[in-house]
Structure formats: C-alpha cells, structure tokens
Amino acid sequence: MLILGGTAEAKALAEQLAARGDVTVITSLAGRTAQPMLPPGEVRIGGFGGAAGLTAYIRETGVTRIIDATHPFARRISENAIQAAAETGIALEHVVRPGWVSQRGDQWREVSSLDEAARALPAGAIVFLALGRQYLDAFAARSDCRFVIRMVDAPAEPLPFADPVLILGKPSADPAREAELFAAQGITHLVCRNSGGASGYGKIAAAREMGLTVIILGR
Numbered sequence: 001m002l003i004l005g006g007t008a009e010a011k012a013l014a015e016q017l018a019a020r021g022d023v024t025v026i027t028s029l030a031g032r033t034a035q036p037m038l039p040p041g042e043v044r045i046g047g048f049g050g051a052a053g054l055t056a057y058i059r060e061t062g063v064t065r066i067i068d069a070t071h072p073f074a075r076r077i078s079e080n081a082i083q084a085a086a087e088t089g090i091a092l093e094h095v096v097r098p099g100w101v102s103q104r105g106d107q108w109r110e111v112s113s114l115d116e117a118a119r120a121l122p123a124g125a126i127v128f129l130a131l132g133r134q135y136l137d138a139f140a141a142r143s144d145c146r147f148v149i150r151m152v153d154a155p156a157e158p159l160p161f162a163d164p165v166l167i168l169g170k171p172s173a174d175p176a177r178e179a180e181l182f183a184a185q186g187i188t189h190l191v192c193r194n195s196g197g198a199s200g201y202g203k204i205a206a207a208r209e210m211g212l213t214v215i216i217l218g219r
C-alpha cells in the first residue's frame with residue numbers, strides 16, 4: 001500500500017495501517033522539509049519523476065493500492081496519482097481534508113488566485129503570509145506593503161521582498177500563540193490558503209478574535 005503523504009492525516013493513516021500487521025505500508029514524502037515527522041512502515045523521500053515515474057515505481061515495487069493523503073493544495077502529485085493508477089489499473093483512494101468554513105466574526109475575503117490575493121491588499125498593510133515559498137512571487141510587486149513570512153525551513157534563495165520579516169517554524173493550533181505573534185508584528189492582514197485541518201486553524205481563530213482581514217485562497 002503506497003500512501004502519498006506529507007500531512008498529519010497521512011501519518012495517522014500509516015500508523016493505523018501499520019498496526020494491522022497484514023499490509024506493507026510505504027509512505028512517500030516529497031522531501032520539502034529538512035526534518036519530516038516519519039511515520040511507521042517504509043518511507044521513501046523525493047519526487048517520482050512525474051506520472052510516468054510513479055507508474056514505473058508502482059510496477060517495480062508491486063504496489064497494489066495507492067492512498068493519496070497529500071495536502072489539498074498539492075495538485076500535481078494528485079493528478080499524477082490519478083494517471084498512474086489508471087495506467088496500472090490499481091485502486092486509488094483520495095483522502096481530502098475538508099476546508100474551513102467562515103464563522104460569525106470572521107472577516108474573510110475569499111479569492112481564487114494568488115494574483116487576486118495580492119491585489120486585494122491595501123497600501124500600507126502589514127501582511128502575514130502563511131504560504132510556502134512557491135506561493136510568494138505574486139506578492140513581490142507590492143512594495144507598498146510589509147510582509148511577515150512564516151516558513152518551516154529557511155529558504156534556499158533570497159525572498160522576493162525588499163525587507164521581509166522571516167519567522168521560521170510551524171503554525172500553531174493555539175489561537176493565543178498566533179495572536180501573540182500577530183500583535184508583536186503589528187499584523188493588519190493575513191493571507192493563507194483554505195487548507196483545512198486543526199493544526200493550521202489557530203491563525204484563523206486568532207484573526208477572528210483580533211478583527212483582522214483574512215485573504216483566503218479557495219480550493
């Protein structure tokens with residue numbers, strides 16, 4: 001059984017399946033973070049080389065079933081899994097984490113692209129970008145805003161901003177910790193994706209409590 005992972009759900013699934021003892025569980029990680037949380041069972045790290053590479057991997061290893069438990073915004077690997085499963089004729093399940101739903105008190109502006117998110121920021125905004133490195137370029141032209149960026153690992157290349165504040169670490173599920181961070185940085189706007197899940201929800205609840213505008217990218 002091949003679990004396409006990189007999420008808390010994928011790790012929980014590997015733990016559940018490994019505990020059964022009657023299946024071989026291989027979790028695949030993209031290798032984006034330097035110190036990933038390793039699930040039980042076999043773990044392989046790195047891209048397969050597109051749908052063709054994943055197809056070849058399935059044939060070589062004799063995988064009989066794939067569970068795609070990747071992040072809801074990781075679209076390429078999910079598309080590759082669909083193609084590889086069709087090519088090899090093996091079963092594919094997709095575990096999709098539900099998105100967050102806005103609640104009373106939320107000040108959400110829902111957008112459908114990163115460019116739209118960048119345009120939605122008013123001049124002078126102090127913006128918390130809760131986005132991975134590959135999502136930042138759309139904001140580079142907004143030199144009239146100040147950006148505070150949180151990442152798990154330090155970026156290999158310089159960030160595309162004149163004077164960014166870089167915070168290394170993972171999001172907190174605790175709204176009080178996120179609120180403390182937003183207050184310390186004078187944040188006026190939060191930009192994030194509608195990833196869903198408990199571990200990233202702290203920032204959404206904190207923004208609600210503080211009355212911050214959340215520019216949120218839909219699925």
Ligand SMILES: NC(=O)c1ccc[n+]([C@@H]2O[C@H](COP(=O)([O-])OP(=O)(O)OC[C@H]3O[C@@H](n4cnc5c(N)ncnc54)[C@H](OP(=O)(O)O)[C@@H]3O)[C@@H](O)[C@H]2O)c1
Pocket residue numbers: 004005006007028029030032045046047048049050051053054069070071073074075076077078080132
């Ligand atoms: N996007 C996020 O914000 C986010 C957040 C938390 C965790 N993650 C995890 O980080 C990984 C990468 O995210 P992404 O947004 O860059 O994905 P993506 O755009 O869908 O994938 C880009 C490429 O990375 C490789 N890849 C992705 N997931 C893989 C996996 N589980 N095992 C092996 N190769 C994988 C594939 O390379 P090849 O074509 O060479 O096979 C894929 O074509 C995902 O596994 C996801 O679950 C992502």
